[in-house]
Every structure is written in structure tokens, then in C-alpha cells.
Amino acid sequence: MPRPALEVADIFRDHGPAWRSANAGHLSLGQLKVMSAIENCRTAALGGHVARCEKCAHTKISYNSCRNRHCPKCQGAAAKDWLAAREADLLPVPYYHVVFTLPAAIADIAYQNKAVVYDLLFKASAETLATIAADPRHLGARVGITSVLHTWGSAMTHHPHVHMIVPGGGVSPDGQRWVSCRPGFFLPVRVLSRLFRRLFLEKLIAAHNTGHLKFFGDHAALADPRAFAAYLAPLRRAEWVVYAKRPFGGPQAVLAYLSRYTHRVAIANSRLIACDRTGVTFRWKDYRANGRDRQKLMTLPTGEFIRRFLIHVLPHGFHRIRHYGLLASGTRADNIARARELLAVSNSQAEPTGAAADPGKPICPCCGGRMIIIEVFARGATPRHRPTASPTAIKIDTS
Incomplete structure (x- = not known):
């Protein structure tokens, strides 16, 4: 893959x-580590290896990647790698995409209590979906959920939401x-929205009562229980955004979607x-506009661009992809096997197709x-x- 003309790493190296x-x-220490990792990614600072074609002796230097989960x-x-493991879990049924979004007032609290x-x-949205799905008035079944946390909007503003x-x-x-x-x-999204609102606020108040929330700056007064209750009062009446998209075209469409969403960072x-x-x-992308008008350009001061990128650095050890219900890690294999049995699909048909498998060892760009x-x-x-010189450029992998 050719190297983009401009990378986040270039901005960090020049202005960081x-x-x-x-x-x-x-x-934070985490933010500093992310900046350092991205600056050093695929450079001599991390070491690497030299590969040579066994046919034409074309030589190429490849530098090691930082493997930081925030690195584009x-x-x-x-x-x-993640998709190769998930492909075996796909069932021959339609898949749906549901999004749970926190209101701006809650996002402000989340910014100080990530x-x-x-x-x-994660917990409130999963409990909401599992509860409504288990209700016989709606589905009456135990479902499987894969949740992915995104904390950004298209302009890299703080916009926490989960994709399911x-x-x-x-x-x-x-x-x-x-x-x-x-x-x-x-x-029904309206039913999901109402239950999500109630469950999340209950859990948030419980966290406040146990002293797990911290407040600074303009929100320092929210440490007082009465001020916090007053702050949340309008949110009990507001509509919380839960969005359900149309079903995917099939299991491979699910994989294609997941490949775009599961390991995405604040900006590519x-x-x-x-x-x-x-x-x-x-x-x-301006989602308030329609059609082609959504695609726009934005210019931010370099310092503001760096700040917006770093506000999406997750706390150390925080899992941004989680599985619930039938797909919970401890019982997933047994649940998938039982679901296939009930759907009359043999395990041999359920083996991975290899669509997401590693393409194999690298080949020479000159002779193959x-x-x-x-x-x-x-x-x-x-x-x-x-490295072997060429008429155009030195072949160094920094993609």
C-alpha cells in the first residue's frame, strides 16, 4: 500500500x-506514550529487518510498527487478525447495527471520568439490548452482542457512543x-432509548454516590449530590439517541463493516x-447536511488538531471491544455451536472461509x-x- 502524502506521525514529529x-x-502519561509511539512507528527508532528477493535480489528495508492501538x-x-478469529463466530442470519449515543451533557462528565x-x-447499552430482546413482547430470546466504543465525531470532537x-x-x-x-x-428503538436512559442514569448516580466520579473546572460543583441531581434532571425528559440501521447483506458484509469499525482511530x-x-x-462528514454536501474540509490550528486527537486516548487497559450474551467470551464457543445446531448448520459449513486470513509472505514488488x-x-x-534504488523512489515500507 502506498504511503499517504501526509500522516498523523508527520504532524506529531514536526509540531509535537x-x-x-x-x-x-x-x-497524561498515556497521551505522551501515544505521541511517542506514533512518532517512532515504522522508523529506525523501533528497529526492523531487511528482506531480499531470492530471484532478482531486490532489497527492501521494513521498520517495525509501534502496535499502539491509537496509531493510524x-x-x-x-x-x-481480529477478524480472522471472529469469522468463525458468524451465523447464517441477518445482522443488525445498533448505535447508542450519550447526550452532550453526559459526554462532558465522561470527558473527566473516561x-x-x-x-x-458499555454495560447500560448491553443490558438494554439484552433485556428488550428477552422480552417476549419483542423477541423473547437471548441474543449475542459485539460492542465497539467510539469516542469521536467526524471532526474529532468528543462524542462517545457504542456501535453494536x-x-x-x-x-x-x-x-x-x-x-x-x-x-x-x-x-423498537424508542423502547431501547427509554430503557437505556433509565439504566444509564441509575448506574451513573450509583457511581456518584460511591465516590467514583471526579469533577474539575466548570463541573467542580457537581461533586455535590444536589447539584448533580439538578444537572441530570433535564436528561430524564430528553430523548436519548439510539439508532438501528438496516440489516447487512450477509455475513461477509458484516466482516467488511467490522473491518472498518473495530480498530478505527480518531482520524485515518x-x-x-x-x-x-x-x-x-x-x-x-457533516451529518446535519444531506447527500454530497456532507463531505467537507476543515482546517484546525495544529495545536488544536493534536489536542483533539489526544482526547480520544483511552485509559490504560480499557477494552474498547466487548462481547455479551451468546458471544460472551467464556461461553461463546458452546453458544455458537448450539445456535448452529438450532439453525441446522453443520460445523463443517461454519469453518472460516479465509477471507480475512493473512495474505501470506511478502512478494517482491519488482518480479513477484x-x-x-x-x-x-x-x-x-x-x-x-x-535498499535497492529505483528510478522513482527507495522502496521502504512506511505505509
């Missing part, structure tokens, strides 16, 4: 040192049959246009021959071998 100096004392360059390989509030978002991928049906309470949802319809390198004296220009690693060099070291 001055920005860190100007904001010293206001950055490292998520492709991570998503590929680990606590993001965790509540759910099979269109579930196992009956007695475990004896598969219950399918109505064609083209999963669960492909959306970057320019970085100059006016700031950083990038493409974004096999590339053999001839040297491995350590962090900060200079490789002994040099």
Missing part, C-alpha cells in the same frame, strides 16, 4: 515537541429453538489533506518473487544492507 513543551503538566498505521494488521463512564456506557453488531435473532429461554426477528426489523491518515502555516486540513529476511536490526541501529 513544541506542543508538548507548551502544554507541559497538562498531558497499525490498525490494519490488528483488525485483520474509565468509569465509558464502562457504564447483533445477529437478527437468538436462542429461546429454554435453549430448544432459534427465534428469528421480523424481516428487516430487529427491536487518508483523511488528511495538508499541514501548513494555517493549520491541519482534513476531510470530515519471494522476499527472504537477511538481516534484523535493533532499535536505533542502522542496517548493514542498503
Whole structure:
């Protein structure tokens, strides 16, 4: 894959040192580590290897990736490995996409309490979906849920929400049959929205009562229980956004969707246009507009671009992809096997197709021959071998 003309790493390398100096004392250790990882990703600072074609002797240097989950360059390989494992879990049923979004007033609290509030978002949304699906008035079944946390909008503002991928049906309470949802319809979003609102607020108040929430700056007064109750009062009457999209075209469409969403970061390198004296220009999607008018360009001061990117750094050890119900990790294999049995699908038909498998060892860009690693060099070291020059550019993998 060709290297994008501009990368987040370029912006961090050129402007990061001055920005860190100007904001010293206001950055978390996690944010500093993310900046360092992205700056060093696929450079000599992390070491790498030299590969040579066994046919034409074309030589190429490949630097190691940082493997940081916030790095735009490292998520492709991570998503590929994750999808290869998930492909075996797909069932031959329609899949639905449901989105649960926190109101702006709650997002403000989440900004200062990321680990606590993001965790509540996961739990309340999963409990909501599982409860309504189990209700015989709606589906009357135990469903499987894959939830993915996104904390950004298209302009990298703080906009926490979870994307859920759910099979269109579930196992009956007695475990004896598969219950399918109505064609083209999963669960009523208004019912989901009301229950989500109640469950989330209950959990948030419980977290406040146990002292798990911290407040700073303009929100410092919310540490008082009465002020906090008054702050939440309007949210009990507001409509909370729950959105259900149309079902996917089939299992492979689910995989294609997941490959775009599960390991996404705040902004992809492909959306970057320019970085100059006016700031950083990038493409974004304005969802308030219609059709083609949604695609727009935005220019932010470089410091503001860096700040917006870093507000989406997750707390250390926080899991941004979670599974519930039939897909809960401890019982997933048994539940999937039972679901296939109820759907009359043999396990042999359920084996991965290999669509998301690793494409294999790298091939020579010149002749298609096999590339053999001839040297491995350590962090900060200079490789002994040099890359093969070409009329256009040196072949160095920094994609």
C-alpha cells in the first residue's frame, strides 16, 4: 500500500515537541506514550529487518510498527487478525447495527471520568439490548452482542457512543429453538432509548454516590449530590439517541463493516489533506447536511488538531471491544455451536472461509518473487544492507 502524502506521525514529529513543551503538566502519561509511539512507528527508532528477493535480489528495508492501538498505521494488521478469529463466530442470519449515543451533557462528565463512564456506557447499552430482546413482547430470546466504543465525531470532537453488531435473532429461554426477528426489523428503538436512559442514569448516580466520579473546572460543583441531581434532571425528559440501521447483506458484509469499525482511530491518515502555516486540513462528514454536501474540509490550528486527537486516548487497559450474551467470551464457543445446531448448520459449513486470513509472505514488488529476511536490526541501529534504488523512489515500507 502506498504511503499517504501526509500522516498523523508527520504532524506529531514536526509540531509535537513544541506542543508538548507548551502544554507541559497538562498531558497524561498515556497521551505522551501515544505521541511517542506514533512518532517512532515504522522508523529506525523501533528497529526492523531487511528482506531480499531470492530471484532478482531486490532489497527492501521494513521498520517495525509501534502496535499502539491509537496509531493510524497499525490498525490494519490488528483488525485483520481480529477478524480472522471472529469469522468463525458468524451465523447464517441477518445482522443488525445498533448505535447508542450519550447526550452532550453526559459526554462532558465522561470527558473527566473516561474509565468509569465509558464502562457504564458499555454495560447500560448491553443490558438494554439484552433485556428488550428477552422480552417476549419483542423477541423473547437471548441474543449475542459485539460492542465497539467510539469516542469521536467526524471532526474529532468528543462524542462517545457504542456501535453494536447483533445477529437478527437468538436462542429461546429454554435453549430448544432459534427465534428469528421480523424481516428487516430487529427491536423498537424508542423502547431501547427509554430503557437505556433509565439504566444509564441509575448506574451513573450509583457511581456518584460511591465516590467514583471526579469533577474539575466548570463541573467542580457537581461533586455535590444536589447539584448533580439538578444537572441530570433535564436528561430524564430528553430523548436519548439510539439508532438501528438496516440489516447487512450477509455475513461477509458484516466482516467488511467490522473491518472498518473495530480498530478505527480518531482520524485515518487518508483523511488528511495538508499541514501548513494555517493549520491541519482534513476531510470530515457533516451529518446535519444531506447527500454530497456532507463531505467537507476543515482546517484546525495544529495545536488544536493534536489536542483533539489526544482526547480520544483511552485509559490504560480499557477494552474498547466487548462481547455479551451468546458471544460472551467464556461461553461463546458452546453458544455458537448450539445456535448452529438450532439453525441446522453443520460445523463443517461454519469453518472460516479465509477471507480475512493473512495474505501470506511478502512478494517482491519488482518480479513477484519471494522476499527472504537477511538481516534484523535493533532499535536505533542502522542496517548493514542498503535498499535497492529505483528510478522513482527507495522502496521502504512506511505505509
